[in-house]
Amino acid sequence: MLEPLNTQVHEVRLPQDLKGLSGLIIPGGESTTMVKLIKAYGFDTALPDFYESGAAIWGTCAGAIVLAKEIVGYPEQYRLGLLDITIARNAYGRQVDSFEVDLEAKVLDSPFHAIFIRAPRIMDVGEGVDILASYGENPIWVQQGRLMASVFHPELSHDSRIHQYFLGLCD
Numbered sequence: 001m002l003e004p005l006n007t008q009v010h011e012v013r014l015p016q017d018l019k020g021l022s023g024l025i026i027p028g029g030e031s032t033t034m035v036k037l038i039k040a041y042g043f044d045t046a047l048p049d050f051y052e053s054g055a056a057i058w059g060t061c062a063g064a065i066v067l068a069k070e071i072v073g074y075p076e077q078y079r080l081g082l083l084d085i086t087i088a089r090n091a092y093g094r095q096v097d098s099f100e101v102d103l104e105a106k107v108l109d110s111p112f113h114a115i116f117i118r119a120p121r122i123m124d125v126g127e128g129v130d131i132l133a134s135y136g137e138n139p140i141w142v143q144q145g146r147l148m149a150s151v152f153h154p155e156l157s158h159d160s161r162i163h164q165y166f167l168g169l170c171d
Helices: 031-040 043-052 062-067 161-169
Strands: 023-026 056-060 068-072 083-088 099-103 112-116 121-125 130-135 138-144 147-150
Touching: 023 062, 023 161, 031 043, 031 062, 043 056, 056 062, 056 161, 062 068, 062 083, 062 147, 083 138, 083 147, 099 130, 112 130, 121 138, 147 161
Parallel strands: 023 056, 056 147, 068 083
Antiparallel strands: 083 121, 099 112, 130 138, 138 147
16 A cells, blocks of 8 residues: 555564654554564564654554553553554454445545454553544544554445555654
8 A cells, every 4th residue: 555655664573673764654453462463473562662763553343452651451552652542353243244435534525435354443542542543432543642443344445545644653
């Protein structure tokens, strides 16, 4: 999604791969496995340092769980705790409950087609968190400074506007 936006993309596998980057997207996947790898490879200190250095970070789906301060029902699960949100894992249902919906976002000029797959639900946001889009009563796309989280998968749509918005945080 980023390459057509004239952005250099680099795969990050080790903390030293963050050097020289201005932003990072933590993708969807399985958050428990992701945090085990984050700790095993030293990203538990590298990612907060990366953010503190002025970089932007976006977590999509499981990536949003990794960024969250609190995880409902899983207080022992490691997370970076950078983004002041409380999130519930798989709260929109199982894989079979996945769905798509067109949503309004306050920073986009027309609806965005959002795809939810075993999506977490943002249950609460802190004072400094801006809600960019909601589904029903729940925030689904939020921003806190250079941190951003979406509980849906924008990379599965053909619409790059959310990726373009994130690139603006990387400047």
